Amino acid sequence: MRKVLIVSDSHGSTEVLEEIASRHSKEVDLMIHCGDSELSEKDPAIVNYRAVKGNCDFYGNFPDQEVHDINGRKILVTHGHLYSVKSTLVNLYYKAEEEEADIVCFGHSHALSAEMVGDVLFINPGSIKLPRGRIEKTYVLLDLDRNKVVLRIFDYESGELPELTKEFSLHKKG
Numbered sequence: 001m002r003k004v005l006i007v008s009d010s011h012g013s014t015e016v017l018e019e020i021a022s023r024h025s026k027e028v029d030l031m032i033h034c035g036d037s038e039l040s041e042k043d044p045a046i047v048n049y050r051a052v053k054g055n056c057d058f059y060g061n062f063p064d065q066e067v068h069d070i071n072g073r074k075i076l077v078t079h080g081h082l083y084s085v086k087s088t089l090v091n092l093y094y095k096a097e098e099e100e101a102d103i104v105c106f107g108h109s110h111a112l113s114a115e116m117v118g119d120v121l122f123i124n125p126g127s128i129k130l131p132r133g134r135i136e137k138t139y140v141l142l143d144l145d146r147n148k149v150v151l152r153i154f155d156y157e158s159g160e161l162p163e164l165t166k167e168f169s170l171h172k173k174g
Contacts, residue, residue, distance in 0.1 A: 002071040003027055006140040007049070008034035008079075008107030009127035011056065014045035016128050016156060020139060021048050028141070030068060034107035034125065035079030037062075054079035054107065067099055071144050073170065076101035080108035080124075089117055096120045102170055103142075103149070112138045114151050119171045121149060128156050136161065146170075 005028045010017050021031060025048060035054025039046045041061055053062035057079075065078040076099050083091040086109050096104045103121045111133045112126030126138035136155035143150040153164040 002029045002144045004029065004070060004075070004142040004144060005031040006034065006105050006123060006125045006142060007032070007128050008105075008125050008139075009036045009054070009110050009129060010038075011036055011127075011129045012038040013129045014039065014043065016137075017045040017049070020128065020156065021045075024141065030070060032068075032075075032077050032105055034077060034105050035062070035081075036107060050077070052077050052079055055081040065095075067101065072146060073102040073144060074100055075103045075105060077105045080106035085109060085124075089122055092122070093117050093120060103144075112136075112153065114140075114166055114168070116168060121168050121170065123151065 005024050031049045033049040033051035035052045036056045037046050037051055038056055040059045050066060051062050052066055053064050068075045076096055085092055085106055092104055105123050110127035110130055113124045115122055123140060125140040128137045128139050131137050139154050141152045147170055149168045151166045153161045155161055
């Protein structure tokens with residue numbers, strides 16, 4: 001079992017990023033930031049995260065997207081603004097297919113969501129600074145097994161929200 005921490009849309013909040021890393025860095029294999037950190041890639045608050053560039057990232061030299069291979073699964077990370085994720089997941093789904101990704105992590109809308117589209121799991125961890133659609137400042141811990149994913153949601157201020165835990169089955173590609 002591998003663990004991945006997913007955050008997004010921290011919009012300059014270095015204290016929050018540092019605190020989340022402090023809470024979880026010893027238990028996870030990878031920490032992902034889905035963009036709009038508004039930090040330089042050299043900022044101590046973001047150096048332990050694998051971060052991508054969001055539409056508000058004017059200071060850092062982050063890539064538009066990254067693909068990580070964890071436990072035999074490909075995770076595509078992007079902010080989402082280049083794929084119009086506020087109106088549709090279709091564009092990002094095609095990118096996921098092109099990259100042969102099993103999981104897509106994205107932000108931009110600040111809205112917590114997790115859903116299967118075809119055989120691809122799409123995860124938006126919400127925002128740890130300016131949430132939309134709910135009051136909690138959310139982030140995600142992903143327990144990744146070969147054939148299943150357990151998605152655990154955390155509120156920055158009050159901890160795990162067990163009523164929002166979801167499990168998804170992943171199918172073998174090819």
